[in-house]
Amino acid sequence: MTTRKSRFWTYAFLSLFLTFSMAHAQAEQNDKGILSASSLQKIVDDASAKGLDVIIVSSSGSSANSAAMKAKSEGAQAVVGHFRDRVAVLGHFLPEIIPNLLLTFKKVNDNIGGSGLLWTLFIVILSMSIAAVVEHKYLNWVIHKLSSVWASLPSERSINMCFLLVRYAGRTVGIGIFCLVAFILSSVILGDSKYEQATIFQWIIAVAWAWLITEIWRIWTSPKMPSRRIPALNDDDAAMLFWWLRASTIIGICVIESTNWLEKLDFHDNLIVLFRILATAIILILTLTLLAKARKPISSLIMKPEDKVSSSLLQRLVAYNWQYAVGLYAFVAAIFSMYRLVMDLPNAMGLIGAMYWVLMISLTAFGIGTVMIDRILERRRTLSDLVQEPQIETVLTKSGEHEEIDQPDDQPVKAVIVRDLSYVGLARQALMLAIFGGAGIFMLSSWGVDFTSADSVLGRLWGVFFVIVSGYVCYQIAKIAFGRKMIEEGGEISSEPGEEGGHGGTSRLATLLPLLRYCILATIVVLTTMIALSELGLNIGPLFAGAGVIGMAIGFGAQTLIRDIFSGAFFLMDDAFRKGEYVDVGGVKGTVEKISIRSLQLRHHMGPLNTVPFGEIKTLSNFSRDWVMMKLKLRLTYDTDVEKVRKLIKNLGKELQQHPEFGDQFLQPLKSQGVYAMEDSAMIIRVKYMTRPGDQFVIRKHVYSRIRELFEEQGVHFANRLVTVRLAEDENSKALTDTQKKQVLGAALPEVETAAGS
Template sequence: MGLVSRICAVLVTIIAFQTIATDAQSQALAAISGGSGSAEKTTTTELPEPLTQDAVREMVARMSDDQVRNMLLDRLDAVAAAEAQSATPAGTSFFGRLHTLWTAFYSNPLDAIVKLPTLLQKQGQAIGSFVAEFGGLSGVLKMLGLTAIALAIGFGVEYLAERLTKRWQRSQPPSDTATLQESLKFLFRRFMREIFGLIIFYFTIRMVGRALLDAQQMTFVAPLVTYLVWWPRLGAAVSRLVLAPQQPAMRLVSLDDNWAKFLHKNLVGLILLSGFTIFAIGFNLNSGHSLAETRLGFWLDTAVYIYIIFIAWTARDGLVELMRGSDPDRSEYDEVVARYYPSYVIAVAILMWVLVTTLTGLGKVDLLLKGAHYTTLFWLVLAPTLDMLVRGLVRHLVPPMIGQGPIAERAYRSTKRSYIRIGRVLIAGIVLVLIANSWDMNIADFTAQRQGFGSRLVEFLMTLAVGYIVFELVSLWINRKLAKEQTSGGPVSEDAAGGEGGGAGGSRLATVLPLLRLSALTGIIIIFTLLAVGSLGIDITPLLAGAGILGLAIGFGAQKLVTDIVSGVFFLIDDAFRVGEYVDVGGTMGTVEKISIRSMQLRHHRGNVHTIPYGSVEKVTNFSRDWVIMKLMFTVPFDTDPNKVKKIFKKIGAEMLADPLFENDFLEPFKSQGVLQFDDVGIVMRGKFMAKPGTQFTIRKEIYNRVRKEFAENGIEFARREVRVAIPGLDHDDDLSDAEKQAIAAGASGAVQAQIEDQNAKK
């Protein structure tokens, strides 16, 4: 009987722990107890009543080994069939699941409508059960009276605490011209005072309530006070901090008085309605009435969403104004978000109603009873306003603009947008974590399991988010450094350069940083894209191998490209040129306008743009590095005193060095270098000056103007080319008669004419 004992033990375990309510099990029982077979099997396999372990042991003891084996096989087959049927429901297909979800969705409100006529009756029964449980009407009235006493004591202690902490708050709010810091200080003090009072109120009623009420009464009073008193008051305090309905000058958001008061009042009302919904559902459950019995929760929850839609639709203009804010640097994205925010709130409310209705129809109400749907709704609606808060903080906390001009303005706006985008990613992550926690989902544990597409998708999104933040931080740092370099030592404008080119270039960082930004951001994108793809479970080894092969192919097939890139790297290392400098590359002259990893672009001062690969550059002549010496030449008649000209040059140099328009451009003042040479016309006098690159042409123009003016004032003329005729034997040239002058003129005219004819003949 050893085999019988073992089979008996197994059979007892199966009968004790497996349900026999399914159809498959019922069929198995029928086959065992009522099917065709021997009379012995029919009489010995009937289950005893009641079904206890002793009765089963006694039944098995009367059976043969074959009967026990057959009965065990039938029982195991039935259990396997039942498990297979439960594991493969009819709705495993996509359309089957859609049908299940649709049925769950519409059956819930349909059931609530069907039970609506009996709602008051069922709710009255729930209240009657509650009254009976707490000792009748007198017991309930006594409990409510004690609750009122506890609340009165709590409010009294809170009032005394506020009086004692009066010094925390100014007696009068700041004036209308108060700064943001003064407004924040006033509002924060008032908010902390209210929070302090609420904490005192909470602990007071908690201690007094435990002293006046028993444990059973506290199960009713504690949720009542929490959801209908404490939470609405906390919400009102937060609303007063942000909206400041009674102090327009202190308001932290862009709203007029009408919408601020409307939103404050209705937000408190919404919190009160939501709290009453949670309290009413808990009240019915504690009174022994299921949710499906009255369907009160469905109607109250629906009222919450309808109230949200009413607020969003009525105050749509105010919400648009709120989301738009007062930042003058709003982007088109900010305008779109502000314009459609009321519609977004309405859509979120409708979707949450659909979700809650479907989950209720599926019977998954455990998390709904904890208010997970309200937490999700709260954070989804609040997320765009947090984005507006980030924009406001960035506007006031971002460092001031560096320098002036369009470059500084573009850099300042780019810096602000980078901070805003980083804040948006962080807000999105925090909101998702809070929503997941409200549904009892730990994202860290979820991703650590690395099982299923859901966990891999979450890890994929987290990797992309981290990569995006790193991308923005690197871009932010480089852009800020680049803006600082460009505004502090940027190239001189064409007006300052006199339209001749040769302006001063930017700094070395201003030249290298754009290439560094491109390389760094490209590397970040590639690295985090590969990490994100790998987090999905995709093997990235073939991608890396393919990238290596592609790199080798490019290296062998594009040697000229490699030459250009390598040459450009060494040119930048040698600091041969910078953006904005005027250079000569193999006879091609122009200002360095743009550099890339392969080539440079030169713009001639007449507008032509030349693109030159680095590999074809043999020599670079830089006209804009450090300093420029310009030498000017002036030709004066032979009878001019050189010392007098030298004094004039020195005077002009001293005057221009003292001129505010030019004093910062000179490195050495304009001065004379004496007589350079004698030519056929006169004496060539030379002067020179040393200046910053890009300013020499403007200085030269001014020197020309001042020299002309000084020469005119001192009776010095510029030498001009003249034709002189020498007549041999004419000794009295100082007192020629008119006839002699006419004869000389005619002779000179004839000589000139003969010279012209001779030149024409030679041609």
């Protein structure tokens, strides 16, 4: 098993080298003037576009395709041969490492003079130590000032992030003081030879970089400030992560800067290459060790153990496998870095370092962006005063106990709606997308990928990504803006199920906003799609032409649909109805609940939801505009004094206008209209009053109740329905006894009850 594994990794290692070797062979052959297949095809296409006939053959008379394939094969062989030669040269140089080191050190010492390189290193270390003492004094003063200012502030994310960034800024100033003091002391004591200056500059900058990066890790782990810690880490995990991150940073920067220092001391190029290969191996080992140590804490941040069941599949995959992906990248990056070092290619040491740079820059950008969002956008939210988070209020009762006050059940739903309509969430999403896109560009650029060429595949993909992200942000901005405006215009009109309609609706703008919102969002989606297709190199002109033809076909084949759309547009232009108003469209009536481009939905007060196309509406009656007159019929007996009833109704109208609950709802008081009709058993008197739409039904209950009480007090009687049944006056009816007459009348009773019920 061990032998098989060794063979597998050996073959994998060689495959990676050969693959990359062929890629570089292509580049080298292009530099030498040998045309690749793609370059050759481009020339042929250009000539064909100009109307020229092109025939290409190789020197041996073979086809152009064979020549290109031969060029590729020769290029790959040349790169493999060059790689073998470089490995052989480095292998032969291994025994000469120690003699070359001693010879170069002797040359450097002779150039410096005095006590030589060791004395220079000692002075640099001493200068940095003195500078560190000065920086420590400054840092204690800064921390004391910050602690006195920030100690009383609450532990909130934005405040904690702001505190940590201010502290980092203070430490950055301290590191600047450290560099300044160390440079001055070293330059005063030492000479101005290039080796001395290289030693001073290289090691002071190395310490400064290690210090700055360590402070970034300190911000995000906060091992000694758990109350200000941003990630949800416990104290042990935070301390462990900070220790390993700091150790990896210090060791990694030391080995990298050591090779740079040796290069500036004019050591042999082969020696520099070998030392940098060793440094790459050390950094790879440090990275893999760090991943093993950070696996559990980072996985718990991505997905908490208690959320294992409720988490998504993607979240579980990332939580369980992120370390393998990062470790694989680090391994591949180390292999290619070593290859580039051997082949003397540019950017050889930046592949693994790019991963750390992306992490640091992303964390810093996220921190600064979070502070700006929380401190600027949070203060400008205009909906925070309209709907707030649900809170449980208590009052102190006479017995001294606290009693909870019931809160509306819809408060949590409204709070969620406000959060969805906030620009804060969108700003955070845009920040994450910007960080993700910038990180991807930085990582791919470190591998030599060119994004500036519009003809390259990656350049086009980057353009598509930018267009989609921009379209998404514009879509969300429009959605939030329309949603906030709709809430400002009154939102939804709510009514209790079963109530009769007639209440006033929303404003005209609130009625039109959903349709405008739909049109704007659809336009953004279509434009984003078209621009993205254009970025991919597709010609979108025929798409517009095809859309015109399809539109004409739809216009001829869907005339009813077109009629509905245009009818609805004219209804809205005439302001015939609004959302929340009670309308009757001829056989169907109800409250306008939803308006689309071709129909409206009416909710009947008994529950049914009716959808009515605009083209089917011939007449429309709106019961929710301006005012409404309610007329009530009263059945009174014929001996009732009509003038007395008029005065009673007039006084009752004045009384109801003074009612504390609904008196202000009257637009005109209750009045008597006199005798309206005369029936067989009753005299019909009608009364009327005017209110706003929807209020008449609430007032009607009180009016009926007070009229009954008032008439009972004043002796005014309501008439009952009377039915007179007569027997024909003939010989047969005269011969009937009283009992038989009662039986005849009883037989007619069901018919009378049926007529009364109808």
